[in-house]
Amino acid sequence: MDFLLTVLFGGFVGLGVGSGGLYLIYLTLINGTAQLTAQGMNLYFFLAASAGGAIMHLWHRRADLGAVAVLGVAGAVSAAGGALLAGCIDGELLRHIFGVFMVISGIFALLRK
Amino acid sequence: MKKSRGEKTERKGRGRLYHLIAPGLLAGGINGLFGCGGGIITMLVLSRYLSGDRGDKERTRRIFASTVLSVIPMSLGSAIVYGTLGAVESEDVLPLILPALLGGMAGALLLSRINTGLLKKIFSALVIWSGIRLMM
Incomplete structure (x- = not known):
């Protein structure tokens, strides 16, 4: 069952619907996984789920590689910092902060055209 | 001649890439802190950065493809730290x-x-x- 659900969530990543956030929500709310562990698993999940699509995008030359390079490098550096910060925050507090972030991003996504 | 609001031209030259550093840092920070969410900011930024007709299917695909490829290094950076911390x-x-x-x-x-x-x-x-x- 977990295998099939993960395939389904992977499909959503490929479709660009809800991306990795949905899988993270599944891990925390349904599977009862600890927040920090779920976040880590979600990252590896996203890397695997987006790999095939990324190859296709590169093959078809769909992306603006200059923008990707700048965003990617800047993002990778700060991502490491963000991850270190997450490791310092209490699990329950992190879960609540994450909840706030989900509400804000969900509202934003809903209102976006 | 001043361009109307509906007319946008793609900015050229090196200068525009600098505009992406701060949003990249923010998106990556969020990605690392929450294990997701970097894509939302990245897509927002790229929607403004990659100009063109709003209804352009090709532009939408370009934004999506660029977002996915941008978030991958962010997620990789985060994932390595999570693994090192022993969180996963x-x-x-x-x-x-x-x-x-x-x-x-x-x-x-x-x-x-x-x-x-x-x-x-x-x-x-x-x-x-x-x-x-x-x-x-």
């Missing part, structure tokens, strides 16, 4: 690699055949509900 073990990660890969490839192949607009609205509502649950 290999037995947590290995079982999800194959199904995630299969699902992602299927979704990417179906992308041009499915109208994802309604799906996105449903999942946005689900994300809001989940966020409220997580806050409690």
Whole structure:
């Protein structure tokens, strides 16, 4: 069952619907996984789920590689910092902060055209 | 002649790339802190950065492709730190690699055949509900 659900969530990543956030929500709310562990698993999940699509995008030359390079490098550096910060925050507090972030991003996504 | 609001031209030259550093830092920071979310900011930024007719299907694909490729190094940077911190073990990660890969490839192949607009609205509502649950 977990295998099939993960395939389904992977499909959503490929479709660009809800991306990795949905899988993270599944891990925390349904599977009862600890927040920090779920976040880590979600990252590896996203890397695997987006790999095939990324190859296709590169093959078809769909992306603006200059923008990707700048965003990617800047993002990778700060991502490491963000991850270190997450490791310092209490699990329950992190879960609540994450909840706030989900509400804000969900509202934003809903209102976006 | 001053361009009207509806007319946008793609900015050229090195200068525009500097505009992406701060948003990249923000997106990456969020990605690392929450294990997701970098894509939302990245897509927002790229929607403004990659100008063109709003209804342009090609532009939408370009934004999506650029977002996915940008978030991958962010997620990689985060994932390495999470692994180093011991937040995830290999037995947590290995079982999800194959199904995630299969699902992602299927979704990417179906992308041009499915109208994802309604799906996105449903999942946005689900994300809001989940966020409220997580806050409690």
